[in-house]
Amino acid sequence: MDHTSEVQLEVGAESLAGLAAEAGRALGLLMLRGAPPAPEGPSRLLEVTSVDREALLVDWLNEILFVAETEGWVAVDFDVLEASPTRLAVNARGVSVEEPPSLVKAATFHGLRVVEQAGGLQAGLQAEVIFDV
Amino acid sequence: MKTMHETSPTVPAAGNGPRYPSHRLSPWLVEVPASARSDMRVPARVYADEELWRQIAKDRTLDQLLNVSTLPGAVSAAYAMPDAHEGYGFPVGGVAAFRAKDGVISPGGVGYDINCGVRLLAADLDASEARPRLEGLVHELSRRIPAGTGKGGRHRSGGEELERVLGEGCRYLLERGLASPEDLENTEAGGSFETADPRAVSDRARQRGGDQLGTLGSGNHFVEVQRVERVFDAKAATALGLREGQLTILIHTGSRGLGHQVCTDYVRAMDAVMARHGIVLPDRELACAPFSSPEGRKYFGAMCAAANFAFANRQAITHSAREVFRRTYGESSRLRVVYDVAHNMAKLERHGKQDLVVHRKGATRAFGPTHPETPAAYRGVGQPVLIPGSMGTASYVLVGTDEALGLSFGSTCHGAGRAMSRTAAKKVQSGQEVRKELEAKGIIVRAPGGGELAEEAPHAYKDVDRVVEVVHQAGLARKVARLVPLGVIKG
Numbered sequence: 068m069d070h071t072s073e074v075q076l077e078v079g080a081e082s083l084a085g086l087a088a089e090a091g092r093a094l095g096l097l098m099l100r101g102a103p104p105a106p107e108g109p110s111r112l113l114e115v116t117s118v119d120r121e122a123l124l125v126d127w128l129n130e131i132l133f134v135a136e137t138e139g140w141v142a143v144d145f146d147v148l149e150a151s152p153t154r155l156a157v158n159a160r161g162v163s164v165e166e167p168p169s170l171v172k173a174a175t176f177h178g179l180r181v182v183e184q185a186g187g188l189q190a191g192l193q194a195e196v197i198f199d200v
Numbered sequence: 201m202k203t204m205h206e207t208s209p210t211v212p213a214a215g216n217g218p219r220y221p222s223h224r225l226s227p228w229l230v231e232v233p234a235s236a237r238s239d240m241r242v243p244a245r246v247y248a249d250e251e252l253w254r255q256i257a258k259d260r261t262l263d264q265l266l267n268v269s270t271l272p273g274a275v276s277a278a279y280a281m282p283d284a285h286e287g288y289g290f291p292v293g294g295v296a297a298f299r300a301k302d303g304v305i306s307p308g309g310v311g312y313d314i315n316c317g318v319r320l321l322a323a324d325l326d327a328s329e330a331r332p333r334l335e336g337l338v339h340e341l342s343r344r345i346p347a348g349t350g351k352g353g354r355h356r357s358g359g360e361e362l363e364r365v366l367g368e369g370c371r372y373l374l375e376r377g378l379a380s381p382e383d384l385e386n387t388e389a390g391g392s393f394e395t396a397d398p399r400a401v402s403d404r405a406r407q408r409g410g411d412q413l414g415t416l417g418s419g420n421h422f423v424e425v426q427r428v429e430r431v432f433d434a435k436a437a438t439a440l441g442l443r444e445g446q447l448t449i450l451i452h453t454g455s456r457g458l459g460h461q462v463c464t465d466y467v468r469a470m471d472a473v474m475a476r477h478g479i480v481l482p483d484r485e486l487a488c489a490p491f492s493s494p495e496g497r498k499y500f501g502a503m504c505a506a507a508n509f510a511f512a513n514r515q516a517i518t519h520s521a522r523e524v525f526r527r528t529y530g531e532s533s534r535l536r537v538v539y540d541v542a543h544n545m546a547k548l549e550r551h552g553k554q555d556l557v558v559h560r561k562g563a564t565r566a567f568g569p570t571h572p573e574t575p576a577a578y579r580g581v582g583q584p585v586l587i588p589g590s591m592g593t594a595s596y597v598l599v600g601t602d603e604a605l606g607l608s609f610g611s612t613c614h615g616a617g618r619a620m621s622r623t624a625a626k627k628v629q630s631g632q633e634v635r636k637e638l639e640a641k642g643i644i645v646r647a648p649g650g651g652e653l654a655e656e657a658p659h660a661y662k663d664v665d666r667v668v669e670v671v672h673q674a675g676l677a678r679k680v681a682r683l684v685p686l687g688v689i690k691g
Contacts, residue, residue, distance in 0.1 A: 071259045071285045072292055072618045100651055118472060121484075129464050136457050137407050170418060172312045172460040176467060177288030177485035197288050199312045199460075200419055200622070 074171070074198045079184065081191040083120065084147035086181070087127055087155055090194065094128055095143035095161070097198070098135055098168035104143035106160035113142065113157045120152040121179050124194055127155050128174035136167045172199040220262060228674035231277075232266065239270040239482060246280040247608070247674050255619055255662060256284050264291040267482045271296065272490070273303015275556065279608050281563050282670040283617025283662060287311070289485035292562035292618075295611040298491065300548060300555040304479070305496045306488035307466040307503070309559035311544045314462060314503055315510035316421075316454030317388075318564075318586040318614075319540035320597065321518060322440075323447040325529060327427035327686060330447045333528050334425065335644055338687035340524045341423055341449075342646040345517055347416040347691040362410050366398035369508030370515045378519045385575055387540040388565065388583075391511040395548070397501025401458070402465050405502075409458025409509065414516030418648075420656055421453045421691035423517070424588070425644075426595065426683040436599050436680045439581040440538055448683055449535060450595055451517050452588055453691065454544065455510035462506045466499040491548075491557050500546070507545060514540055538597070539575075539584035541565060543614035551609060558609045566612040566677045568602030585677045589616050589664035591645075591656055591688050592638045596668045598677035612676040616664035625660035626651070644687035652690055 068075040076093055080086040095104055115130050117123040135141045142159035149156040174196055181194045220236045225245070230253055232244040244265045248256055256262070261284050268290055269278040275297055284293030289308025298304050323330065330337070364372040370391025373379040384390045416423065428446045431437040442448075455462075470487040473495050474480075479488060489495040522535050546559045567574050567583040574583045582599030589595050593616065604610045620628075629637075631650020634657045638645050647653045672679045 069621045069623065071621055072287055074622070100649075122468070122471065126468070133404060133408060133461070172419075173464050175288040175308075175312075175485050176471065176487065177308070177483055179484060199288060 068195070070197060074200050075178070075195065076198065077193070077195050079191060079193045082150070083152070083192060084150035086192045086194055087124070087150060087157065088145035088147055090124060090128060090196070091131055091142060091145050091159070094131055094171070095141050098141055098171055100170065104141065104162050106144040107162055108160070110146065110158040110160045113159050114155065116154045118153065120181050123153060123155060124181060124196060125174045125176060125179060128196065132171055132173065139164050139167050141168055170200050174198055220266065226674070228670050232262065234269070237266055240266060241274045242269050243277045244269050244280070245277045246284065247282045247670055247676065249666070249670055252282045252662065252666060252670060256280065259286040261286045261291040264289070265294060267486060268294055268296045268309070270482060271298060271304055271306065271486065271488060272479060273298035275299060275554065279611065281611070281613035282667045283562070283613040283615055285618050287562065289483060290559065290561040293613060294561045295559065295563045295608055297551065297556040297558045297609050300491050300557055303491060303557060304488035305491045305500055305546055305557050306486050306559065307463045307470060307499055308485040308487060309561055310463065310503060310546050311561050312460045312463040313454040313544055314459035315507035315542045316544045317510060317514065317540060317542040318588055319451045319514045319518065320538040320584070320586050321449040321451070321521060321535040322442060322538050323449070323525070324534045325447050326445045327447045328445065330529065334686060337524065337528045338425055338644045338646060338689065340528065341521060342689045344520045344524050345414070345416050345423060345689065347418065347648060347689065362406060363398050365413065365509055365512045366401055366505040367396055367508065368392055369511040373512050373515045379515050383515060383518065383537045385577065386537045387511060388542055391515060391540065393504035393507055395501065396504035396508050397498070398505045400498045400502035401462060401505050405458050405461035405465065408461045409456045412456040412458065413509070413513055414520060415456060415513070416453050416517070416689070416691040417456050418652070418691045422591070423689040424450045424595070424685050425687035426450060426685055428681050429594065429684045430682045432679040432681065436581050436678070439578060440584055440597065440680060441536060442538065442597065442681050449521055450586070450588055450683070451514050453513060453517065455506040456513060458509050459506040462502050466502065470495060470499070503546060507542065511540065539586060541584070541586055551605065556609070560611050562614045563611045564614045565610060566600030566604050567610050568600045568604060570602055571610070574600070582678065585612055587613060587615060587664065587668055590658045590661035591690070592641060592643060592658045592685060593664050595683045596664070596679060597681040597683065598668070598671065598679050600677050601675055604676045607674065608676055612671050613667055616661040616667055618660060619662045620660040622655040625657055626654040628659055629657055630654055638688070643685050646688070647690040656690065
């Protein structure tokens, strides 16, 4: 989505678990600047706890950023083990990069939305989050 | 200045968002009154001529500025500088001040890149003398100053060393022989906030940024080799050690991953305590706490520590630049620090009879000739203000004015300001086209990739000449010199 200075992401999924996986995949693509990521090596457990569903999404994305920047390991594939509005536990697979990836500083609370989509084929959760880049 | 100039009934063309009543106070200033929204505590004021006002009203800048005006303890007005554009929480180019005794401090009002700022180095060479070895200079600078998000630097700092950088900033680098006393004198706050509290910086922040001292980072960060193209104020230029034709180097970077993590940590921490303090906000990213509360004081200490890291980062880059410069132009060649200014900070300042926590997000402090915090060498002239343009366009050196204290809490713009999203910018021109255009102007370019170049292309920004003219005419700062790029190293 268009934002003058930052990057605004919109993702949708049938469930909170699906939303976390989809948002994680989108962030991976953003960090790798669109390079097609093929996960390699064993999976690792990523866990976050938060005060509510919106904060959980922000904390989850910031956890992926933190691991990418400190370890040069970008998570791109997600098997969600547990998803409640205050806790996520995810087995993630990813790719190692020679240099930590560029572009994203943080997921922010600004304009943050996680909303239910009612009925039909579009039923599920829709989220918007803005990254500081 | 505050005389009603003309009245326009609504903000023009504010996208699909809300439209607010506004009136023009001068050819350079528009006000949205505090009555425009029921939750506003003070008016919102935008420094802009008609063209910049039209551009600023296009995105969500005004919504964000009005949100800022609702924060507890706000005084006078929430200001947007002429380079303002939408950000998150505060708009970029936003300035607001809150009473220290009962107002708030907000990490979202500072941003993730704490003490992102600009430092100008002046060479003792003219650009014409430097030209034959310029390509080599730019190449060596790009090799010695790591760019990219997480790249570590030559001046690795961990353990006790990192503690001292966080606690002392440039004072520690002076002790290590990486800075001179004059460097510190010509850096905002002497390059060291004594209010820093390294204990308030998390282990995660240390992990993320501990090895990034002396590195540029990514996004809009850069090192630019320039020529002083024009001097507007000869007396001020002489005081700043600048002359037409001179070679200069401009450094734009901040506190790197360490600062990003400090902000992430404290937005989360303050989000959790706002209800206890009875604070209700229109935007969760404005998460804040009373400045006098334990949470507010702890963030202030951590933010000042991250700011010290940023000052030290620009100083370490200066040290690298000097080594490269001496190797390129001889051992006797010199690079003098003209000034170093922060543009993402919250500072405790005395304004009139009040202690205020002044938040400047994408805005530069601009103190005048008589202000006690203006360096001794520049008393009578004003604190230098450094305004980088976009790649390929001009940058400006200005000096602060005494009247700016009453106009904007002694603040001015920080750059040209984005006018276009990164996605839109890439649709206009590819990175390869941008590179060719810059090279056709004789500008040497070093960049990690075409995507980064396209995102930061000149057409993605407002007209820096227009932005600076508004600042000058409004009395926020005075023009001293215009600098043009010769070589760009992009983060």
